[in-house]
Amino acid sequence: MKIYPYPRLTGSVTARVTAVRLRGAGDVREQLESRSWSVVEQVVALGTAERDDWQTVRIGLAATVPTREIETKGHWTDVSVVAVVTEGTTNTRTAARLTSTDDSGRDWSGEIELDRADHLDRASLAVHVVAMVDGQAGRVIASTDQDWLIDMAAAAPLRERQLDVSTVSFVRGTEWLRSFRDAPWVVDTSGRMPAVRLNSDFEGLVALVESSGSQVERAVGEMLLAQMCADVWTAVFHTAIGDLEVEDDGTPLFPADWRGAVLREMLPDIVPGRSDEDALREVHTRRTGEGSWANLQPRIQYAAARRADVPRTLASTVRDLERIAQETDA
Template sequence: MKVYPYRRLTGNVSWRVDSAQLKTEGEPWEDVESKYVSTVERVVALGPNDDRPDWTQARLRLSANLPAKAVDGGSPWQDVKVVAVLTERATNTRTAVELSPIATDGRELTGELYLHRCDLLDRATLAVHVVATVGGVRGRVIATTDAEWFVDVIETAPSLARELDVKLVGFESGASRLRRFKDSPWVVDTTGRIPAVRVNTDFDGLEGLMGGEGGNGAEKTVRELLLTQMCSEVWTAVFHSAVGDLEIEEDGTPLFPHGWQGEVLRAMLPDIHPDRDPEDALREIHAARTGTSATGWGELQPRIHFAASKRAGVPRTLSTTIRDLERLTQGDDA
């Protein structure tokens, strides 16, 4: 629970991205279709696509609604302002814009936020804060909206969930760093913006098996099993990668990371420590990994393995596979 030495604004500050426009050098502003601005997922997808210019600058129109007490005469706040702040962690970009009231009561505000493509590498976060002068101190944040928006410059579909970067490539013929894995069916690389999964097309028959559709019963069964096995390995790898690179507070408390690492941890921790809330579970796992806990890192591996295979759907797929296999062998006997 957070407390502040001044009165904060309670009540709902709602806001949204109303529309977006893009600009290419030397061209006029061009409207972005509303379907790329999802109010459901709260994501603006500005990734490249066929009918979109190679844009250099974007403009987002924002609108916000303040609770009545924020602008009441008798409130403890003076000079109430609403600002939208766009942050991008990879490039450490921070852009703020003040919204201005459109109605006389001052409760409805709008503003335009400009952003440059070259400032952004990954998803940027957009949040709205209400700031005011309180007790003579200027610029105090009296409310921050819960609802964050994401501005995604990579994806074309506005979706909160992100797919890992999956590519079918030849390891032997491809990039040199992949050559040493030429006998491996797939590799997982967690160093990038988002984990990358590379499936080896030089592995004879693998591409046809994993990427194919249909096929006979046996082929389908094997494909399904293979895919879940791969997913299980991927989740194990990304979990280890995420838990191995945590920021630690001075009292030893690990912080949930941002981005995919945090998402992966939040999704898998309840299966690893079902009896703890996520913060507690993360502290426990961090302690186990760094050797400050009674539970050793080794003892935790079965749990991690279980969580990964559950997420990949291994138990379900395996049951189906065994059933299918029985049916297949019966077919052979007949």
């Protein structure tokens, strides 16, 4: 937990998206339907738009603030509420003030406009409560616990991302793929998002993964997918940790893109019970030679397998195979 040199709110601030409107050249407008965002997942999926030529998006927001605490404690004056959208990969930050919609100061609403040319992938939206504290204006006294994600291209408002799996011939593929001609699949972590390339030259593999055959094939196919996923998680973790930027004082930094997201997701399983920053420092120190990198490998494998749902899939595959065996015996 961070320690602040001034009093902050303990109650929580919530924010929700209430409307999403797109605008294009020649004043073309489109209002997205409410299935384009999810209050549960806290994601807006702009890929749900019918038109692809939009240039700006206006997001309507509503926020609630723990007013009673502000009144009873009396530390804060000049309270304002701001929405801030950031995306690390495009170094873009946009802020908009919300306005109070009732007398109590509990409900706030407003809009924030983003330009498509300023964003690439996923932007984060947070709402902050700002106030004057001890004579200092502009103090952040509370923020939303979890950011909303504005996904520029997703067709469904889901936080978790679908893995990009594509089938290509390794023999006829790029030079890089040709060097893996015997492998059933490889994980490519070089792009904006990690991707799995399935080798179409590996006979029967594609059918197996698509799980369209017999019960046995389906069970094995699922197992294979889980294993592939575990491979991906292991590969992306190593890519992310191997490519860290380090501050002058030796503090490693979380990357802004998916690499950062992967690290935040896996670190609690690799170094349990520590803050994200501490865990990152620990893993980085071990990798760069001080401490044991080898001892950490089982934990990385464990974290990857957990993300890929390997234990559960394996358990159910074993059960399925048993049942199939019993059915054949009977």
